[in-house]
Amino acid sequence: xxxxxxxxxxxxxxxxxxxxxxxxxxxxxxxxxxxxxxxxxxxxxxxxxxxxxxxxxxxxxxxxxxxxxxxxxxxxxxxxxxxxxxxxxxxxxxxxxxxxxxxxxxxxxxxxxxxxxxxxxxxxxxxxxxxxxxxxxxxxxxxxxxxxxxxxxxxxxxxxxxxxxxxxxxxxxxxxxxxxxxxxxxxxxxxxxxxxxxxxxxxxxxxxxxxxxxxxxxxxxxxxxxxxxxxxxxxxxxxxxxxxxxxxxxxxxxxxxxxxxxxxxxxxxxxxxxxxxxxxxxxxxxxxxxxxxxxxxxxxxxxxxxxxxxxxxxxxxxxxxxxxxxxxxxxxxxxxxxxxxxxxxxxxxxxxxxxxxxxxxxxxxxxxxxxxxxxxxxxxxxxxxxxxxxxxxxxxxxxxxxxxxxxxxxxxxxxxxxxxxxxxxxxxxxxxxxxxxxxxxxxxxxxxxxxxxxxxxxxxxxxxxxxxxxxxx
Amino acid sequence: xxxxxxxxxxxxxxxxxxxxxxxxxxxxxxxxxxxxxxxxxxxxxxxxxxxxxxxxxxxxxxxxxxxxxxxxxxxxxxxxxxxxxxxxxxxxxxxxxxxxxxxxxxxxxxxxxxxxxxxxxxxxxxxxxxxxxxxxxxxxxxxxxxxxxxxxxxxxxxxxxxxxxxxxxxxxxxxxxxxxxxxxxxxxxxxxxxxxxxxxxxxxxxxxxxxxxxxxxxxxxxxxxxxxxxxxxxxxxxxxxxxxxxxxxxxxxxxxxxxxxxxxxxxxxxxxxxxxxxxxxxxxxxxxxxxxxxxxxxxxxxxxxxxxxxxxxxxxxxxxxxxxxxxxxxxxxxxxxxxxxxxxxxxxxxxxxxxxxxxxxxxxxxxxxxxxxxxxxxxxxxxxxxxxxxxxxxxxx
Numbered sequence: 001x002x003x004x005x006x007x008x009x010x011x012x013x014x015x016x017x018x019x020x021x022x023x024x025x026x027x028x029x030x031x032x033x034x035x036x037x038x039x040x041x042x043x044x045x046x047x048x049x050x051x052x053x054x055x056x057x058x059x060x061x062x063x064x065x066x067x068x069x070x071x072x073x074x075x076x077x078x079x080x081x082x083x084x085x086x087x088x089x090x091x092x093x094x095x096x097x098x099x100x101x102x103x104x105x106x107x108x109x110x111x112x113x114x115x116x117x118x119x120x121x122x123x124x125x126x127x128x129x130x131x132x133x134x135x136x137x138x139x140x141x142x143x144x145x146x147x148x149x150x151x152x153x154x155x156x157x158x159x160x161x162x163x164x165x166x167x168x169x170x171x172x173x174x175x176x177x178x179x180x181x182x183x184x185x186x187x188x189x190x191x192x193x194x195x196x197x198x199x200x201x202x203x204x205x206x207x208x209x210x211x212x213x214x215x216x217x218x219x220x221x222x223x224x225x226x227x228x229x230x231x232x233x234x235x236x237x238x239x240x241x242x243x244x245x246x247x248x249x250x251x252x253x254x255x256x257x258x259x260x261x262x263x264x265x266x267x268x269x270x271x272x273x274x275x276x277x278x279x280x281x282x283x284x285x286x287x288x289x290x291x292x293x294x295x296x297x298x299x300x301x302x303x304x305x306x307x308x309x310x311x312x313x314x315x316x317x318x319x320x321x322x323x324x325x326x327x328x329x330x331x332x333x334x335x336x337x338x339x340x341x342x343x344x345x346x347x348x349x350x351x352x353x354x355x356x357x358x359x360x361x362x363x364x365x366x367x368x369x370x371x372x373x374x375x376x377x378x379x380x381x382x383x384x385x386x387x388x389x390x391x392x393x394x395x396x397x398x399x400x401x402x403x404x405x406x407x408x409x410x411x412x413x414x415x416x417x418x419x420x421x422x423x424x425x426x427x428x429x430x431x432x433x434x435x436x437x438x439x440x441x442x443x444x445x446x447x448x449x450x451x452x453x454x455x456x457x458x459x460x461x462x463x464x465x466x467x468x469x470x471x472x473x
Numbered sequence: 474x475x476x477x478x479x480x481x482x483x484x485x486x487x488x489x490x491x492x493x494x495x496x497x498x499x500x501x502x503x504x505x506x507x508x509x510x511x512x513x514x515x516x517x518x519x520x521x522x523x524x525x526x527x528x529x530x531x532x533x534x535x536x537x538x539x540x541x542x543x544x545x546x547x548x549x550x551x552x553x554x555x556x557x558x559x560x561x562x563x564x565x566x567x568x569x570x571x572x573x574x575x576x577x578x579x580x581x582x583x584x585x586x587x588x589x590x591x592x593x594x595x596x597x598x599x600x601x602x603x604x605x606x607x608x609x610x611x612x613x614x615x616x617x618x619x620x621x622x623x624x625x626x627x628x629x630x631x632x633x634x635x636x637x638x639x640x641x642x643x644x645x646x647x648x649x650x651x652x653x654x655x656x657x658x659x660x661x662x663x664x665x666x667x668x669x670x671x672x673x674x675x676x677x678x679x680x681x682x683x684x685x686x687x688x689x690x691x692x693x694x695x696x697x698x699x700x701x702x703x704x705x706x707x708x709x710x711x712x713x714x715x716x717x718x719x720x721x722x723x724x725x726x727x728x729x730x731x732x733x734x735x736x737x738x739x740x741x742x743x744x745x746x747x748x749x750x751x752x753x754x755x756x757x758x759x760x761x762x763x764x765x766x767x768x769x770x771x772x773x774x775x776x777x778x779x780x781x782x783x784x785x786x787x788x789x790x791x792x793x794x795x796x797x798x799x800x801x802x803x804x805x806x807x808x809x810x811x812x813x814x815x816x817x818x819x820x821x822x823x824x825x826x827x828x829x830x831x832x833x834x835x836x837x838x839x840x841x842x843x844x845x846x847x848x849x850x851x852x853x854x855x856x857x858x859x860x861x862x863x864x865x866x867x868x869x870x
Contacts, residue, residue: 006509009505013498013501013505017502020494020498021494021498024490024491028484028487028488028491031483031484032484034475034480035480035481035626036625036629036657037475038476038480039626039629039630039633039661040657040661041474042633044664045633048664048668048702049702054698054702054705054738115859117820175474179474184698185699185702186660186698186702187656187698187699188698189696298475301474377509381522382504382505382508385501385522385523385525385526389497389525389526389529392529392530392533395533396490396494396529396533399533399537399540400487400490400536402540403483403486403536403539403540404483406543406544406547407476407479407480407483408476410474413548415545419541422537422541
């Protein structure tokens with residue numbers, strides 16, 4: 001028993017070492033992604049894309065469920081993006097509130113015949129509308145089928161070669177579509193592009209655009225600002241450098257429409273549909289032996305409202321954990337499979353051991369302490385030092401992310417905010433993360449019992465703002 | 474969206490943190506091993522653990538200090554940069570109107586940016602004057618020197634300036650980068666070449682550089698979309714570039730496809746007939762030719778017989794494009810062929826055929842109405858009915 005406990009302690013040490021070292025290496029690679037992206041996605045490049053007419057038009061797919069409070073502002077923000085040719089397709093997925101009615105009033109919607117090809121089966125579409133004032137706006141009212149089903153309905157209606165899946169509470173940076181479209185225009189093998197997601201809480205908006213960035217007042221939200229910086233500017237940017245992107249956020253992802261249809265579009269039986277479709281794209285193109293790329297660009301930025309109360313946050317993380325497990329289990333044949341290259345040999349094991357199972361290992365790590373003490377194999381000096389170092393290294397990683405975030409032009413601009421963010425990196429690693437570890441740990445036992453369930457998400461909603469010329473939204 | 478200063482130093486900081494973590498873990502593992510060998514007694518070398526903790530704290534302090542320093546420094550740099558850009562914009566505007574301007578010996582990077590922005594806002598003689606200033610001031614020479622840097626980000630910055638300023642002296646260097654295995658460098662090199670080519674005034678030089686550009690394009694690993702973007706950027710000299718491509722058949726299909734698309738996008742009517750021989754090539758090229766013709770909105774006389782044959786093409790998307798182009802050349806033979814295509818196996822072809830009949834005026838509309846009632850194929854009746862507005866998709870289903 002003593003040997004077992006000692007081996008357990010050693011494994012936890014090595015696990016912790018591997019996690020931190022790998023993440024720091026990802027930070028370096030993430031920075032390299034940022035550095036190169038800065039030099040390639042220049043104003044000249046974007047201007048050349050526009051002048052040369054070489055961009056690809058985009059259909060923005062907006063699944064909405066009970067979004068009457070913010071849907072009008074949200075749609076307006078999409079319609080006024082800096083992009084020459086786009087259409088916005090809003091899908092009310094069985095909303096019980098006045099989402100559709102609100103849109104009808106705001107955008108002078110007229111019901112039209114449903115003349116589109118049903119490439120992907122979905123729940124029944126009850127009505128289809130087109131705006132009399134914005135000819136590139138379409139609205140579908142359908143039976144409830146979930147976010148994935150709503151996205152699939154929107155894909156059926158879409159006319160353009162690129163589709164952009166967003167959340168109804170997402171706000172896109174003005175040039176987000178241009179920056180994403182550039183990647184598709186310059187490389188035909190690109191099938192999906194993800195972006196950096198940043199917290200909208202605390203920002204000032206005008207005409208559906210973020211005009212001034214400000215830190216949220218709540219520490220829960222501040223911790224999420226740091227967490228998102230770490231996840232996107234280190235984690236995903238780093239994986240992009242290794243050409244092993246396994247997830248594109250559901251809040252903003254641009255896809256080649258033909259690729260989406262080839263794999264059968266989004267899976268309606270999982271809550272992790274954003275990761276699941278990316279993994280399926282990888283499998284599909286690799287199996288077919290076709291050249292393809294899935295990218296995460298640090299440049300196009302999407303703003304989203306992060307949960308401001310603990311209940312919603314914990315439900316959200318529980319759902320993410322379940323979605324992660326569902327996807328990993330569903331595609332378990334990729335694990336350590338050399339046929340999938342770096343994805344199978346590095347990315348998949350990483351997501352399993354260092355993302356999915358990390359709550360389990362952390363909880364067992366804490367349990368090891370009293371057990372080891374009971375059997376007399378615990379060195380208190382070592383245990384205390386290890387715990388402090390573990391916490392400090394967690395803070396270090398978060399600080400690295402805050403450091404990369406400082407390279408952005410659109411960053412938290414005052415020194416006071418910078419110092420608060422640095423402090424938030426401490427709070428995030430000492431308390432916030434541990435709270436979420438518990439929920440993620442419990443989520444592991446509900447993967448099969450709560451399959452496909454999203455839970456209730458409470459949001460304040462994007463405030464309706466007047467347009468620059470004073471007209472109401 | 475990102476600052477281009479401070480990233481190198483931050484990279485060094487990350488590597489230092491990585492090194493500190495690696496040493497720290499070695500230390501902790503060593504401490505653990507020692508404590509295990511002494512069976513959990515109080516023999517754990519405390520000084521190892523203290524050293525690891527101190528190193529971790531030191532790394533954290535370094536990181537915090539760096540972030541505060543960078544924030545304050547970059548805020549000051551942004552303000553300085555804005556001021557310098559404004560000042561140098563005035564200097565360059567003055568120099569443009571002076572016959573022999575007296576220029577300082579050295580220029581900050583803001584001076585280069587200000588000059589290039591000014592040049593970007595001007596055309597013709599104004600832009601030529603800006604390029605001359607860039608040459609006389611030594612800015613061009615400095616950029617060409619930067620292009621020879623071993624650092625990839627530095628070469629990218631140089632290529633960006635060459636593209637923005639259309640600096641003729643940068644063409645040869647950019648051409649070399651086109652052949653780079655680094656996709657970012659290759660794309661930026663191609664873009665720089667294209668924009669620079671558009672600014673060359675000497676006919677002989679332009680011909681020579683056009684051929685070199687086309688050869689480099691064929692040898693590069695750029696995608697068709699990237700090639701198309703570059704060809705579109707050649708602007709006024711695009712007809713010469715396209716003619717050079719079409720006159721040299723050994724170029725790759727990607728280049729040919731990009732060239733054909735450019736014909737349509739830039740409305741290069743003089744190349745409208747020159748692209749027709751490509752109809753004998755693969756389906757992708759055939760479709761590209763049809764798209765170009767559709768954009769030109771003019772069907773060359775030579776195309777009419779081939780168009781009828783392409784309406785029977787074995788490839789679906791070729792038939793769809795041919796059906797679209799058919800709207801531009803109404804005739805009894807075309808009307809009859811579109812009637813057949815209304816019953817095509819492909820939904821896209823049926824839809825294109827119906828749309829074309831709708832665009833062909835009265836003869837087409839009559840044909841469509843007849844098809845909606847009398848076509849022997851059910852799907853053809855549906856396609857015709859939907860296009861003519863007599864049937865909704867829900868009813869068709």
